[in-house]
Amino acid sequence: MSDTFQIITPVDGSVYAERPLISDAKADAAVATAHAAQAQWQRVPLAERQQILSAAVDYFNEDKASITEELAWTIGRPISQGGGEVGGFTERAQYMIEAAPAALADINPGEKAGFERCIQRVPVGVVFTIAPWNFPYMTAVNTIWPALLSGNAVILKQAKQTAVCSDRIARVLTKAGLPEGVFQAYDMSHATAARIMQAEPVRLVCFTGSVKGGQAVQRAIADGGNFAGSGLELGGKDPAYVRSDADLDVAAAGLADGALFNSGQSCCSIERIYVDRSVYETFLEKLCAEVNALKLGNPMAPDTSLGPVVNTEAAAFVRGQIDDAIKMGARALIDVAEFPADAPGTPYLAPQVLVDVNHDMRVMTEESFGPVVGVMPVDSDEQAIELMNDSEFGLTASVWTKDIERAREIGEQLQTGTVYMNRCDYLDPALAWVGVKNTGRGCSLSVVGFEQLTRAKSFHFKKI
Incomplete structure (x- = not known):
């Protein structure tokens, strides 16, 4: 198997870019790095996480012209329409930044004499996001931004056709001050992607793509035996x-x-x-x-x-x-x-x-x-x-x-x-994005979308 691949533009059939695929060893190292970085990131106050992610959105918007041209070359979307991807990305990201305090707030089950009780929403750990080519930024932001806001680390695999888009996301997050290792993006084979899904620190796989692809994700997780969750947005008619x-x-x-x-x-x-x-x-x-x-x-x-x-x-x-x-x-x-x-x-x-x-x-x-x-x-x-x-x-x-x-x-x-x-x-972005039947499982966007990116942790204290 070749360790590189080419992006062929639909505009004229030429080679737009050539990209390297990471090795299994690099994938293992990426998971270990994400696991270590996440332990520190979850301790960063939410207000600081919001500030970093908001700054990243601002930097992303500065790239509007080049994003529009990039989408035309990679997927054939007219430059007259490419700016909509930037607007959609921004709208969703800003909503989730503003919604995070309410979505992640402790749940108070009510007073009970002699006890102090609450339910916290804590990060699941490392989230592996596999984004599609048709809306490479708007679909990726649906999970990346709320995952980071929730205190998770994220590893991103973009579809090969729009692999260059992952570089931009990494660049604006780094420029905004996101700590090293909290977000990583790599190009990889299906086998290497399955290896990441099966790594113990990976607790959620978010996939947008075909029904066949969703079934492959489910099989990989089951074969790995690590009980990772999955959010799947699949086909539509x-x-x-x-x-x-x-x-x-x-x-x-x-x-x-x-x-x-x-x-x-x-x-x-x-x-x-x-x-x-x-x-x-x-x-x-x-x-x-x-x-x-x-x-x-x-x-x-x-x-x-x-x-x-x-x-x-x-x-x-x-x-x-x-x-x-x-x-x-x-x-x-x-x-x-x-x-x-x-x-x-x-x-x-x-x-x-x-x-x-x-x-x-x-x-x-x-x-x-x-x-x-x-x-x-x-x-x-x-x-x-x-x-x-x-x-x-x-x-x-x-x-x-x-x-x-x-x-x-x-x-x-x-x-x-x-x-x-x-x-x-x-x-x-204020409404839950969810499907039924073969369209998949899980939910993104809205305050409900934070639920699959966190887990409930109960505190049950008896006062003496």
């Missing part, structure tokens, strides 16, 4: 329901963005839409108008609004889903010829809206992770709920309506982690 009373202009614009931002490469991208039959045709016209207004092209161009997907294999997978659906009777509403940058055999892939689809088609059941969405008419709320729940995944679902009470009633019947009304594809 997020649905939307447009009711007859929806504002169709708002719905079309919101769902086009929710389905196609980042070329549809988001765990919570909208991948299937159900529309009340009475407004179905009108909605389709408005949705297609939004999609046709996009410009597919080189992400470095300022007028590009849709960049390439991450690699040719990803593009071929989505093209295969579309072709299979058409063979089974689906119709494509978007003329690929209107997107001249589209080229089979390359990552440049035109967006597509499919109709006459059903749940026998892969495109309506299998995660796409690309710029395609299927749209089906429905005749009732009940039918929409049944179809939305007909999935192995459950991350988010959105309801487009003016009736907030009905949206709540529908939402209570949906098998999902988050229910939106009149928006989608957005993470509010």
